[in-house]
Amino acid sequence: MKKNFFYFILISLIIFVFVLLYTAVFKSKSYIPATTINKKIKEFSAKDLFTDNEIEIKDLIHDKKITIINIWSSWCAPCRNEHIYLMKLSQDSKINLIGLNYKDDRSKAEVFIQELGNPFFKILEDPDGIISIDMGAYGVPETYIIDDKLNIIRKFIGELTFSNYEEIIDIINK
Amino acid sequence: MLITQIGNYSLILGLFLSIFFIFYLILILYGFIKIKLNNIYSILFIQLFSVLISFFSLIYSFVISNFTNETVYNNSHTTKPLFYKISGTWGNHEGSLLLWLLVLTLFIFLFFIDSKKQPKIYRLYTLVFQQIIILGFFLFVLFTSNPFSYIFPVPLEGLGLNPILQDPALAIHPPILYLGYVGSSIIFSASLSALVSKHINNFWAQHIKKWIFISWIFLTLGIMLGSIWAYYELGWGGFWFWDPVENVSLMPWFCLTALLHSILVLEKRSELKSWTIILSITTFSLSMSGTFLVRSGILNSVHTFANDPGRGVFILTFLFILILISILIFFFFQTEENVRENKIYWLSRETSILVNNWFMIFFLAVVFIGTTYPIFLEVLTSEKISVGPPFYNKLLIPFLIPFLIFMAIGPNLKWIKNDFKKVNFYKFFVFIFLCFITFIFAEKFKIKNLFTIILIISSLYLLISSIGDLIFKRKNISQNISHFGFSILILSIVLNGILSKEFSGNMKIGEEVKFYNEIIKFKKVETFNRENYKSVIATFEIENNKKKLILLKPELRIYNQPNIITSEADIKSSFYEDKFLVFSVLKKNNIFNVRYQVKPFMIWIWVSTLLIIFGGFVRLIKIK
Amino acid sequence: MKLLKYIIFFIICIIQSNLYADNNSILIDKISKNLRCLICQGQSVYDSQSEFANSIKILINKKIQEGNSEEEIYSYLKNKYGQWIVYDTEINKKTVYLWLFPVILFVFGGILIIRKVFIN
Structure with a gap:
């Protein structure tokens, strides 16, 4: 009797492990930090790409508009792809679009903007990538929607897609 | 076609x-x-x-x-x-x-x-x-x-x-590792069959021992080749990263090593029957789960493999069918005779082998849980964690110390019963003596970590005692060689870990950097076109305080098909230390990221592993 | 006299059994070896050459200069990127079994051996 019980427990355990592993096979293996956390962006100041003036992020926030910060770089191919959505977003009067130029060469960044158009109200520089890390980003491109108190409402990791664009429009019109 | x-x-x-x-x-x-x-x-x-x-x-x-x-x-x-x-x-x-x-x-x-x-x-x-x-x-x-x-x-x-993957060590690494894995499948089938046909006895043990040694030799060799490859090809100067894919090959090794010892008890004393069978089944199940973990893409590893969930599901199902079959066979064919527990004397070879198995299973458990826990935790709570080298170091090192000491004592005990008075007490004095030597050494090199010091003492103890046995007793040469190799392995890993020095920084061509008592000089960069890649070779000179020059030429290979850059470290190995230099290009032109490492006793890690394997080989050819 | 010296040394070793880095760059290396890179997952920040890893190294340096301790830097990064980024798994409610399971198994194995050898 004791023996049967032991085998019963053993087999149940093995089936349990099987189910766990079976579930795990279908999960994505690469790690992406949580995208919908209600966190605040730490206040920072950075140089303007064009004028070289030191600008406080606080001063760029509107209480009437929703602020979107887009981290981009001229050497990043996905940034090129998502640029059309940024251009579209910039036409919306309720959006205050700010660019954060990640670890880039100033002249190359300027060429990029001249070539594809400037959707941004202001472009700030992040030469060491430290500001991006402070925001919780880890690569380019990343896009943050923030409210007037610097709370992150939504965060997109990687290239913006059309459905992302629609989602942003939905959030704006809410 | x-x-x-x-x-x-x-x-x-x-x-x-x-x-x-x-x-x-x-x-x-x-x-x-x-x-x-x-x-x-x-x-x-x-x-x-x-x-x-x-x-x-x-x-x-x-x-x-x-x-x-x-x-x-x-x-x-x-x-x-x-x-x-x-x-x-x-x-x-x-x-x-x-x-x-x-x-x-x-x-x-x-x-x-x-x-x-x-x-x-x-x-x-x-x-x-x-x-x-x-x-x-x-x-x-x-x-x-x-x-x-x-x-x-x-x-x-x-x-x-x-x-x-275009590398000689990696070209033969998979076949060798597979010989080990597949050898364990023979052991698996043979054990189940021995259980069914009631043939678990010393005659069977003698016959299956050969297959255990064959798989063990290949598995050890396979792991070593993978590690050598990681050392010079991944370009970070490490040789073991506790990466899941590496762990997966180490798990069956622990189990197989336990089996290698317990089969001796079965052969000589007809004891530990069920336990030996369980170990055989576990070894193969671990090899299979290794294949599953690697091929299903469930792991997050540096070693990338093409993967697809369908394959994962197939191997997983197959693996669990095999495990269930084994359990059912155990349930129906387990005889009273196999489970009967005979008392064994506390001071005997049998006990020492049990202690070996005890530790091996513990090491296995640490590696197993460390590798799979993140997977289980994610499924159950969707929380993602990393289990990295600190976990393994913290759990393995303290247990390695008594293990090394048991490794020195165990082989000298007699089968069945050893008279307590006949235990050699001179070894105790050797131990005390070694403590002193190590403390002097530790003071000189400013080693402050207590565990490290004790670890050095215990591996030195094993080293001296296995050399002593090899010279004076010559009863069991193969075992002495392997244990001797193991002591050198641990010793060189520990010393390598604590005495390694590294410089990492950005350099321009022509620049010189002072590093401890050496000067690193970045001489030039040349480009060559090769058969299927473009080669960028940098020349560095390392000058030590005696004005002696060493030339290091690390390389970057820019492959066009597929478009990948690999960096080939240049390594100068010597009896005492390896000098390891690797460089990479930064986005800003003309500045290179240079990493220079001095790694003492590196070559001894490979030599000692070969010694361990050689011990196994000597035993294998002695089996008739 | 010498013996006494070594005994004292031994005791000191027990008291401060941790290896304290005295140099800034050694501390940066130590911290970055314990961090996992988010770009080349599976590599440590120390080993990785990605932009992210390079930025993290700069950040660590900055934080040390600001007077942050090793622990503070870890908790700052954990707050940003989650527990995942640190290799040294912390012991909490969810990871306690990770640490305990092997030890429990070891104790259990020990009991089995004692039973086999002494009782029975």
Whole structure:
């Protein structure tokens, strides 16, 4: 009797492990930090790409508009792809679009903007990538929607897609 | 093309042979057909032959760059050197499974020839179990990863083999590792069969010991080759990262090493029957779960493998079927005799081997839980964590210390009963003496970590005691060599860990950097065009305080197909230390990131592993 | 006299059994070896050459200069990127079994051996 019980427990355990592993096979293996956390962006100041003036992020926030910060770089191919959505977003009067130029060469960044158009109200520089890390980003491109108190409402990791664009429009019109 | 057809159909032939063979064997075992050994030999041979044909037709496809074959298209390129075209055959998922099959069929053939003196019924049951495994792999290859699928329209050029895999050590690493894994499958089938045919005794132990040693030697060698490759090719100067893929090869090794010891107890004393069988089953299950973890893409590792959930599900299901079969066999065939527990004397060789098994299972548990816990935790709570080197160091090192001491004492104990008064107490004084030496050493090199110091003492203790045994006793040379090798391994890993020095920084051409008592001079950078890549070679001079110069030429290889940059470290090995230099290009032009490391006793890590293997080899050739 | 010296040394070793880095760059190396890179997952920040890893190294340097301790830097990064980024798994409610399971198994194995050898 004791023996049967032991085998019963053993087999149940093995089936349990099987189910766990079976579930795990279908999960994505690469790690992406949580995208919908209600966190605040730490206040920072950075140089303007064009004028070289030191600008406080606080001063760029509107209480009437929703602020979107887009981290981009001229050497990043996905940034090129998502640029059309940024251009579209910039036409919306309720959006205050700010660019954060990640670890880039100033002249190359300027060429990029001249070539594809400037959707941004202001472009700030992040030469060491430290500001991006402070925001919780880890690569380019990343896009943050923030409210007037610097709370992150939504965060997109990687290239913006059309459905992302629609989602942003939905959030704006809410 | 015809060659692809031949390969494909001979695989299908092998599959049908396997199904037919299982039925045939069962009919024999139930007495419906009379046994004809010649028929069995023929079937085994034809099966081996068909897999061989299909394997060679894949190699041939690789050699002639036959891009109608999808596997060749995905993993080869016309400009690749011939050696890597051939090694590319098993450098990918499909081909490596074909290699698995080849080794499986080869080993069962050899096993059947080798087991002539064993009872017939035991031999036949082993064939049945092994054929079930072979059948599983045939189905796996043909349905989820067929190496002979066509691609249309026919591409003109292949995608190329990942350059990081174009390396001599890695070309032979998979076959060697597979020999170890597949050897464990023979042990698995043989143990189940011994259980069913009630043949677990010292005669069986003597016969299966050979297979245990063969798999153990290959597994150890395979792990070592992988580690050497990681050391000079991944370019970070480390040789073991506790990466999941590495852990997966280490797990069956712990289990197999435990088995290697416990089989001796079974052979000499007819003890630990059930335990030995459990270890055999676990070893193969761990090899299989290794394949599952690596191929299903469930792990997050530096070593990337093409993966697909369908394959993962197949291996997983197959693995669990095998485990369930083993448990059921245990349930129905376990005899009173196997589980009867005879008392063993506390101071005896038996106890010392039990202690070895105890520690081995603990090490196994640490590595197993460390590798799988993040997976389980994510499924159950969707929380993601990392389990890295600090976890393994914290749990393994404290237990390594008593383990090393037991390794020194155990082999000198007698079987059955050792008289307490006959234990050599001079070794105790050696131990005290070593404590002093180590403390002097620690003070000189400013080692402040207590665990490190004790670890050095214990491995020195093992070193002295195994040398002593080797010179004065010569009773068990193979064991002495392996234990001696192990002590050097631990010693060199520890010393390497604490005495390594590294410089990491950005340098321009012509710049000089002072590093401890050396000066690193960045001389020049040259570019060459090679067969299938562009080579950027930098020249560095290392000048020590005696004005002696050492030239280091690390390389960057820019492959065009696929477009990948690999960095080849330049390593100057010497008796005492390795000098390791690797560089990479930064985005800003003319500035290079340089990493220079001085790694003491590096070469001894490989030499000692070879010694461990050599010990096993000596034992293997002594088995008649 | 010498013996006494070594005994004292031994005791000191027990008291401060941790290896304290005295140099800034050694501390940066130590911290970055314990961080996992998010770009080349599976590599440590120390080993990785990605932009992210380079930025993290700069950040660590900055944080050390600001007077942050090793622990503070870890908790700052954990707050940003989650527990995942640190290799040294912390012991909490969810990871306690990770640490305990092997030890429990070891104790259990020990009991089995004692039973086999002494009782029975």
